Amino acid sequence: MTSVTHAGSPEIATVRKPHSGRTWYPYLLIAPSMLTLVVVSLIPFIYAIYLSFHEAKFGRVKDFIWFENYGALLSDPRFWNSIGTAVTFVAIAVPIEFMLGLAGAMVLNQNVKGRSILIPLLFMPAMMAPIVVGLLWKIMLAGSWGFISFNVFERFGLLQETSIFASPDLALYALIFVDIWQWTPFMMLAFFAGLQALPLAPYRAAAVDGAGPFQIFFHLTLPMMTPLLAVIGLLRFIDAFKVFDTIYILTGGGPGTSTETPSILANKMTFEFWNIGEASALAVLVWIAFFIFCNVFYQVAKKRLNAF
Amino acid sequence: MKSRFLSLAAGLAASAALIPGSLVAPAVHAEDSFYKKAAQPYTGTTIRVLDEITPLQETLAKIVPEFEKETGIKVEYELLNHFEVINKGQADMLSGRGFYDAVMLHNFQLGPMLSAEAILPIDKLVADPKLSNPDLNTADFIQQPYKTAAFTNGKQYSFINWNYNQVYWTRADLIGNEAEKTAFKAKYGYDLAPAKTIEQMRDIAEFFTRKKGEKLAGETLQSDFYGIVLEGIKGGSTFPALWNNFMKNYGGDIIDAKGKPIFDSPENVAALKMWAELWKFAPPGIAEYSLVDVPTVMGNGIAAQSIAWSDFVLGIDKPGVSPLAGKFVYGPVPAKAGREGQRHAEAEPSVTVITEASRNPEATFIFLQWLTDRKQQDKLIEMGKGGVPIRESAWALDAIKSNPNPSLFAAMQSTLEVATAKPKMPKFYELYDALSGVAQEVGLGRISPEDGARKGQAEMLKICEECLL
DSSP states (O other): OOOOOSTTOHHHHHHHHHHHHOTHHHHHHHHHHHHHHIIIIIHHHHHHHHHHTEEEETTEEEEEOTTHHHHHHHTOHHHHHHHHHHHHHHHHHHHHHHHHHHHHHHHHTTTOTTHHHHHHHHHHHHHSOHHHHHHHHHHHHSTTTSHHIIIIIITTTOSSSOOTTTOTTTHHHHHHHHHHHHHHHHHHHHHHHHHHHSOSHHHHHHHHTTOOHHHHIIIIIHHHHHHHHHHHHHHHHHHHHTOOHHHHHHTTTOSTTTTOOHHHHHHHHHHTSOBHHHHHHHHHHHHHHHHHHHHHHHHHHHHTSOOO | OHHHHHHHHHHHHHHHHHSOHHHHSOHHHHHHHHHHHHHGGGTTOEEEEEEEOSHHHHHHHHHHHHHHHHHOOEEEEEEEOHHHHHHHHHHHHHHTOOSOSEEEEOGGGHHHHHHTTOBOOOHHHHHOTTTSOTTOOGGGBOHHHHHHHHEETTEEOOOOOEEEEEEEEEEHHHHTOHHHHHHHHHHHSSOOOSOSBHHHHHHHHHHHOBOTTSEETTEEOSSOBBSOBOOOSSSTTHHHHIIIIIITTTTOOSBOTTOOBOTTOHHHHHHHHHHHHHHTTSOTTGGGOOTTHHHHHHHHTOBSEEEEEHHHHHHHSSTTTOTTTTOEEEEOOOBOTTOGGGOOOOEEEEEEEEBTTOSOHHHHHHHHHHHHSHHHHHHHHHHTTSOOOSBGGGGGSHHHHTOSOHHHHHHHHHHHHHOOOOOOOTTHHHHHHHHHHHHHHHHTTSSOHHHHHHHHHHHHHHHOSSOOO
């Protein structure tokens, strides 16, 4: 290895020269991940765009039909119902997970007893495969024979006329509850990691100045945590909007279409109706909506919140 | 001594020549030799067959190696669960990849798969004397499921492989309880017995629906008890059961002979009314119950009666599986009172088809014949200690005749007498999804039966105006 003694020495020039000559070097380093992205994401996505402009049913790509699939989708109340369901799901689940996660992280940050045991336990729901989470809650809340349904609801005379997942009014809220159960601990741990990484000097200064806990939280902790909160919040938002496995296991989108999200609808269109053209149009529309939202969020977070 | 031996040998030879060939060489041997001979050009070939995993197929998987030994054709017999076999099988067939040479299809899949031209017609193979076993005896197949599933518009696409069927299922210990019988007769004016009509099924459902703390057959209930449990999930076989066990028994249907939607007929409205009525006596979770949950609920002893798939019943009514094993009794799917002569029952005759993209259609065809051959079918029933027959001759087998549960097999036979495959509808899945939703909404009381019928008709018309292939 070449040692660098001081600026301007001939040794530095000999070190820099090969790097400046090898412009391909950084590209080589990111090539494996880029290649993976292109193969597993970009090519299928471009193919989905191609399919969305074609009549593609039963695995056969037929005529180019311009925007017919998009038109059919946008005029289908079921599509709008799925968007509404996903928005309701995200609008309730993510803020609760966010607030509970942050509150929990603040508590964890206080050196609570048994923290070393609690932290691995908190990872458990997030480590479970969503399909396992679905089955677990099915066993808990299934009508009549579910552990909670039988021992709590039936024993205390609750939900006599229906069960949670059989009720079009309650099923979505039960799914939101399951999502909160699964992802709040993850948020908590992510925020806790952020809190642990904050510098201590500003807190010492604030203590010297006599700042109260609320002032410290709103004027120190929150601003310093904003980049992390923004990133985690955005990722959770995207993930929650795409939720599939737990809904698929617990309700399959029903009763009726009361818990049918765009992911469930797209799966149904593709693998049950084999209407691949319209399902591709749905995927593209959702992607466009996300692209716009994420860009706006990125710009706002960058300028106003000093994130990214 | 030598001359005596020679004369004995000559006598035996002469006797053998006079005895009919069938007695000397049983039919089984003739069939064996047919498959061996027919398979000669294909020895060493590997075929891939996709089937559904149930106890029936698990038993069959033990028999399949005998085909390999007999013919030299290697069979990769893959078993997947219900949903996977549909998704993976269809995906392979529709892609034209030809990974599988044969795929098991539930009869409702036939419309979409035929319209996509993904199934190979087997008429030419059946007509080929080198490939077609003259002793297969298709006349022995239970005819209505076979004819309606295997043939479409004059072409043959398969034989018959699985006769899944639904039966009426109730609790003998409750139905036969003297105190319950007296109370039932006092309330309804007729004897308590397994329901023969839908109306009786409704009365039994109402009669046995009781709250925790009330008495049931002399015992105080520790939890609520329900008069009936039915499948109510959106998906599964909720809608086919409503269609065949209720609507058709009421004289309705979802399409007419030309395939035009007739969902809003008065007969269907009446059937939907009964359907909604029965949900009042079912556990609160009925809208989330699948074909798996229904037998579980019956096995757990919290409902008095059900209509369920007989192959699932076989898995529950076993010592060690359900505490009520041996206390159940079965019957034909109840008919509408006054229409017993035109009864219907839900069944799912399923077939294994050769995929259009198969590279080994001849070897696969030989295997499919071998599977449905009487020898293999008899063995399947005997090894499985019962099962779901596809051949009429199977009803006479010891495993069925001497089965400890004779009412179950009598009920199956009754269902299969009237069972038909579903009409071949290219847009079956869209129709099914839409009408499942309607069935659920009516059952849950979200919409009235009349509105449900109107909604179903409108949904159907959005999907197809002529729904048949």
